Amino acid sequence: MELLSPNVILLNLPRTAKRFIVAAVDASLCVLALWLALYLRLGEFVYLDWPISLALLGSLVLALPIFIIGGLYRAIFRYSGWPALMTVAKSVAIYGLIYASLFTAIGVNGIPRTIGLIQPILLFIFIGASRGLAFYWLGGEYRRRIGTDKKERVLIYGAGSAGRQIAAALAGNREMKVVGFLDDDEKLAGQVLNGLTIYPASHLKEQADRKNVTTVLLALPSANQKRRQEIIETIRTNKLLVRTLPSITEIAQGKVSISDIRELDINDLLGRPAVEPDLALLRRTIANKKILVTGAGGSIGSELCRQIARLSPSELILVDHSEFALYQIHEELLALAAKNEIQIRVVAAALGSVRDGAFVTETMTRWRPDTVYHAAAYKHVPLVEDNIVEGLRNNVLGTQTMAEAALAIGAQHFVLISTDKAVRPTNIMGASKRIAELILQALASDRPSTCFSMVRFGNVLGSSGSVVPKFRQQIADGGPVSVTHPDVTRYFMTIPEAAQLVIQSAAMAEGGDVFLLEMGEPIRIADLARRMIELSGLTVRDEEHDEGDIEIRFTGLRPGEKLYEELLLGTNPSPTSHPRIMKGSERALSSGEVANILQTVEDFIQARDYTALRQFVINLAQK
Numbered sequence: 107m108e109l110l111s112p113n114v115i116l117l118n119l120p121r122t123a124k125r126f127i128v129a130a131v132d133a134s135l136c137v138l139a140l141w142l143a144l145y146l147r148l149g150e151f152v153y154l155d156w157p158i159s160l161a162l163l164g165s166l167v168l169a170l171p172i173f174i175i176g177g178l179y180r181a182i183f184r185y186s187g188w189p190a191l192m193t194v195a196k197s198v199a200i201y202g203l204i205y206a207s208l209f210t211a212i213g214v215n216g217i218p219r220t221i222g223l224i225q226p227i228l229l230f231i232f233i234g235a236s237r238g239l240a241f242y243w244l245g246g247e248y249r250r251r252i253g254t255d256k257k258e259r260v261l262i263y264g265a266g267s268a269g270r271q272i273a274a275a276l277a278g279n280r281e282m283k284v285v286g287f288l289d290d291d292e293k294l295a296g297q298v299l300n301g302l303t304i305y306p307a308s309h310l311k312e313q314a315d316r317k318n319v320t321t322v323l324l325a326l327p328s329a330n331q332k333r334r335q336e337i338i339e340t341i342r343t344n345k346l347l348v349r350t351l352p353s354i355t356e357i358a359q360g361k362v363s364i365s366d367i368r369e370l371d372i373n374d375l376l377g378r379p380a381v382e383p384d385l386a387l388l389r390r391t392i393a394n395k396k397i398l399v400t401g402a403g404g405s406i407g408s409e410l411c412r413q414i415a416r417l418s419p420s421e422l423i424l425v426d427h428s429e430f431a432l433y434q435i436h437e438e439l440l441a442l443a444a445k446n447e448i449q450i451r452v453v454a455a456a457l458g459s460v461r462d463g464a465f466v467t468e469t470m471t472r473w474r475p476d477t478v479y480h481a482a483a484y485k486h487v488p489l490v491e492d493n494i495v496e497g498l499r500n501n502v503l504g505t506q507t508m509a510e511a512a513l514a515i516g517a518q519h520f521v522l523i524s525t526d527k528a529v530r531p532t533n534i535m536g537a538s539k540r541i542a543e544l545i546l547q548a549l550a551s552d553r554p555s556t557c558f559s560m561v562r563f564g565n566v567l568g569s570s571g572s573v574v575p576k577f578r579q580q581i582a583d584g585g586p587v588s589v590t591h592p593d594v595t596r597y598f599m600t601i602p603e604a605a606q607l608v609i610q611s612a613a614m615a616e617g618g619d620v621f622l623l624e625m626g627e628p629i630r631i632a633d634l635a636r637r638m639i640e641l642s643g644l645t646v647r648d649e650e651h652d653e654g655d656i657e658i659r660f661t662g663l664r665p666g667e668k669l670y671e672e673l674l675l676g677t678n679p680s681p682t683s684h685p686r687i688m689k690g691s692e693r694a695l696s697s698g699e700v701a702n703i704l705q706t707v708e709d710f711i712q713a714r715d716y717t718a719l720r721q722f723v724i725n726l727a728q729k
Contacts, residue, residue, distance in 0.1 A: 128178075129170060129173075129174075132173060132178075132233060133166055133169075135236065136162070136165040136166055136169050136229060137162060137165075138232060139226075139228035139229040139232055140154070140161055140162055140165055141154065142228055143220075143224040144158065146224055147218045147220050147224060148218070156216075157214060157215065157216035157217055158216070160214055161209055161217050161221055164205065164209065165205065165225065165229075168204055168205055169201050172197055172200055172201045172204075177193055177197075178193060178197055191234055191237065194233050194234055194237060195230065198229055198230040198233065201226060201229070202223075202226030202229075205226055206223055207222075208222065209222035210222030210223055258281060258282045258283070258320050258321045259282075259283055259318050260276070260283060260285065260319065260320075260321045260323055261286055261287070261288055261317075261319050261321075261322050262287050262288070262323045262325050263287075263289075263307070263322050263324050263326065263337060263341075264289060264324065264325035265287040265288075265289040265294055266289075268325040268326075269287055269289075269325035270299060273287075273299075273300060274300065282321070284302060285319060286304070286305055286317065287299060287304040288309070288310055288313070288322075289304055289305075289307060290307050310322075310340060310344060311344050314344055319346065320347060321347040321348075322347070322348055323349050323350070324348065324349070324350045338641065341641070342640045342641050343640075345640065345644070345645060348641045383606050383610060384610055384683070384684060387609075387610040387613040387614065388417055388609055388610060388613070389417050389418075390613035391476075391477045391518070391519050391609070391612050391613050392418070392419050392609065393417055393418050394418065394419070394420050395419055395475075396421040396422075396423070396473060396474065396475040396476045396477075397414050397419045397421070397475060398423040398473060398477070398478045398479070399422070399423070399424055399425065399479045399481060400425045400426070400479070400480050400482035400508060401480075401481035401483060401523075402425055402426045402431075402455075402481070403426040403430075403431025403435050404431065404481060404482070405566060406481050406523055406566065406601065406604060406605060406608075407426070407435075407479075407523075408431075409601045409602055409605040410479050410481060410608065410609070411435055412438075412439070413602070413605050413609060415439050415442065415448040415453070416448055417609075418448075418449050420450070421453075421454065421475075422452070422453050422454070423452075423454045423469070423473045424454065424455045424456065425458065426457065426482070427458060427459040427460075429457055432457055433455075436453065436455040439453045440453055456473075460480075460500070460504035460505075460507060461500055461503055462507075463507050466508060466511045467511055470512065470514070470515050470517075471515060474516075476517060476518045476519070477518060477519040477520075477612065478519070478520045478521065479521050479523065479612075480508050480522050482508075483500065483501050483504075483538075483539065484501055484538075485535060486535070487527070487535045487536075487664065487665075487667060488664050490534050491533055491534050491665045492665075494534050494716050495716070495719075497535060497538050498534070498538050498711070498719075498723065499711075500538075501535070501542055502538050502541045502542055502545070502704070502707065503704070505542040505545055505546070508520075509546060509549055510549075513554055516555055516556070517556050518556065518557060519557045519612055519615065520557070520558045520559070521561060522543065522558075522559070522561070524539050524543055524560045524562040524620075525564070526564040527539065527668075528540035528562060529562075530727075531724065531727045531728065532667075532668050533667065533668075533724075534720060536727065537723040537726070540726075540727035541707075542560075543560050543562075544694070544695050544703070545704075546559070546560055547620075547692075547694035547695065548696060548697045548699070548700040550617045550618030550694075551618060551694055551697065553617065557617050558617060559611065559615035559621065560619070561608045561611045561612075561621045561623065562620060562622050562623070562690070563597070563599065563604055563622070563623035563625060564597030564598060564623075564625045565597060565598050566598070566599060566601045573631060574634075574638070577638050578638065581638060581639055581642050581656060584656070585656035585657050585659075586657040586658065587635045587639065587657070587658050588659050588660075589632050589658055589659070589661070590631070590660065590661055590662060590663050590667060591662065591663050591669060592660055593669055594631050594663070594670070595628040595629060595630050595631065595669065596628060596629060596631060596670075597625035597626070597628050597629075598625065598629055599623065607684070608623075610687060611623075611687050614682055614683065614687070614689075618694060619689055620689065620690040620691075621682075621687055621688070622679055622687075622689070622690050623686060623687060623688075624685070624686040624687070628670060632660075639655070639656045639658075644656050646658060679691070703726060706722060707723065710722060
């Protein structure tokens with residue numbers, strides 16, 4: 107039979123038994139502290155008989171209840187650290203104040219008055235030492251049992267407030283072990299912070315190799331985008347996993363936990379500096395107005411709802427045909443309202459399809475919104491390519507139904523969320539969005555009371571259809587990462603930035619406007635895949651590096667997919683008051699021409715002539 111060591115036996119005891127043992131140890135330390143206090147005062151060891159026993163009884167009667175109330179026996183001693191020591195200090199301070207009042211200030215015959223001061227000091231030293239011993243003895247055994255060697259070894263880049271607090275939060279964590287700090291400030295080099303050495307940023311590779319580091323946590327809440335990009339590029343070349351930390355506000359509020367450590371921020375992948383929004387533009391068509399968002403549960407629609415809700419609309423109506431997606435965003439906004447994080451009178455959820463004329467009419471008539479953001483659309487190119495009829499009915503006829511209903515109830519603004527795939531499209535999804543644009547332009551040409559506009563932009567990083575979550579999952583699965591073509595490029599922006607610019611575009615609309623969001627430089631998808639692999643601490647496996655970790659596999663262009671996308675049909679877009687919003691000038695059709703197009707589409711659908719239907723809409727949208 108295997109004999110268990112004492113520390114293993116203690117770890118396996120019930121919590122009540124552990125607390126009793128610790129209380130007994132503390133009581134013994136009270137006795138020891140008093141005995142040594144008398145020795146220090148008198149110069150010789152004495153028996154703890156009368157009247158000295160009064161000092162002993164007073165110590166036990168005071169200390170144990172105070173320690174229980176102070177929470178000393180609720181701590182997990184193998185995790186004892188600075189917070190536990192502070193708890194001990196507070197409890198012993200209260201004990202010492204009362205004890206000194208009795209035996210120093212008031213005094214008891216036969217007991218030296220200085221005992222009331224010396225004994226609490228010794229007791230604090232003994233109890234603090236006992237907690238430290240428990241941390242190293244029991245904590246060492248516990249770490250051995252859970253396999254400390256399997257922990258990620260981490261360097262924290264940034265020795266400021268954020269870095270210090272995340273290091274404290276990770277102390278004793280089962281998954282990560284912080285082995286040091288890196289910082290750009292050379293004056294901090296060599297200093298020790300909470301037992302961890304601060305190294306110059308230039309020593310990243312040296313320290314990563316020497317300490318077997320696998321992960322770098324970026325604790326740089328105040329660094330600008332350019333500096334973050336430089337740091338990330340340095341880490342990438344050293345084949346280390348990069349993660350980011352919560353915001354400085356969350357850290358200051360004490361909300362940091364292992365679950366708050368995130369994958370690299372999408373903005374860092376994009377390398378695109380943010381532009382501060384124009385608050386006046388944001389509020390112009392939102393504040394104190396009734397707003398309706400279709401596709402409210404989708405990637406863009408839900409972010410529109412979040413940002414709109416923070417701009418103080420009087421009512422916000424969420425429309426979606428997906429029950430689960432609608433439920434999620436509705437509950438999220440209700441929770442924000444309950445915490446007074448948003449000021450809004452009504453948040454309503456309407457479950458139904460924009461293709462259903464009766465549903466749309468009833469919803470619009472009931473709520474009579476001032477502004478409609480139409481984000482509902484089927485957007486996945488291969489799926490729409492295989493489901494032409496559903497794609498056209500949803501993206502084209504759904505837009506027509508919503509626009510005509512908005513016109514009927516006298517909505518002030520109607521904004522279509524469009525796409526760069528609507529420009530000279532080679533697929534049904536892009537063609538359907540271009541026809542939807544033509545519908546709005548035709549309605550706007552009649553100069554109605556409703557201001558119709560559309561906002562065209564490229565891919566958004568992190569959406570349900572984005573390559574970023576797909577690549578992350580493929581990397582987590584060990585690869586390969588699938589890219590359709592080595593030269594395929596796309597424009598990208600983040601979901602929050604896209605939603606913010608859509609709202610500001612709507613505020614500048616005059617009727618029939620096609621707004622183009624400035625997307626920066628296009629990004630090669632293969633380069634994005636390589637960057638994500640390397641920032642995961644892995645290497646790309648290819649013909650030159652057959653020992654790499656993850657392969658990038660090229661699968662060929664999908665039906666209807668283009669190598670690159672455009673934002674403009676014509677040339678020379680006009681600038682607006684916002685540096686990232688431009689206005690296109692494009693040929694529009696009359697209401698009669700659009701009516702004929704829609705009738706032709708419906709005729710092809712009824713005849714089930716899907717080949718002719720596809721050719722018709724592609725040819726039309728490319729003109």
